[in-house]
Amino acid sequence: MAHLAPKVKVLRDGKWNDEDATVLVQGDIISIKLGDIIPADARLLEGESLPVTKLPQDGVYSASTCKQGEIEAVVIATGVRTFFGKAAHLVDSTNQVGHFQKWQIGYFLNHHEQLVFHILILHDQFCRTSAT
Structure with a gap:
């Protein structure tokens, strides 16, 4: 300081x-x-x-x-x-992830998991229609 x-x-x-x-x-x-x-x-x-x-x-x-x-x-x-x-010491000494951060990470992963799932379904349907 x-x-x-x-x-x-x-x-x-x-x-x-x-x-x-x-x-x-x-x-x-x-x-x-x-x-x-x-x-x-x-x-x-x-x-x-x-x-x-x-x-x-x-x-x-x-x-x-x-x-x-x-x-x-x-x-x-x-x-x-x-x-x-x-x-400054309190900020430096904390290494714990807060509840809000955990919630945000969980929400992000859940949202993107659903998005990837829908993309795979659409891709599968597109591949089936283009193969025929």
């Missing part, structure tokens, strides 16, 4: 530094501005004078994009512990 937001502005030792998103840990303060891809799940700390749809104390999720304004946030989850990471 670090490929989604490779660099992030993070407050460490009282200074803002550009760091790799892979080094973020819970509790880091990050700066988010227009166009940034959010590198981790975070809770917003303060709003700006520009109009924003999020309020301080609201959350932002990893892999989402900042559409307007600037804000600071505290990281609450990184990597597979983010909302995005959990969803």
Whole structure:
């Protein structure tokens, strides 16, 4: 998931530094501005004078994009512990075929079996009439 937001502005030792998103840990303060891809799940700390749809104390999720304004946030989850990471893990870990998929496969096979049967009957009738 670090490929989604490779660099992030993070407050460490009282200074803002550009760091790799892979080094973020819970509790880091990050700066988010227009166009940034959010590198981790975070809770917003303060709003700006520009109009924003999020309020301080609201959350932002990893892999989402900042559409307007600037804000600071505290990281609450990184990597597979983010909302995005959990969803990706669930999708990756499932190997079970669902009931709907089984029904669709069964319907497809039954429908085509009947179609082949009718084609064979028509072929047989055509061959009988053309042989006489």
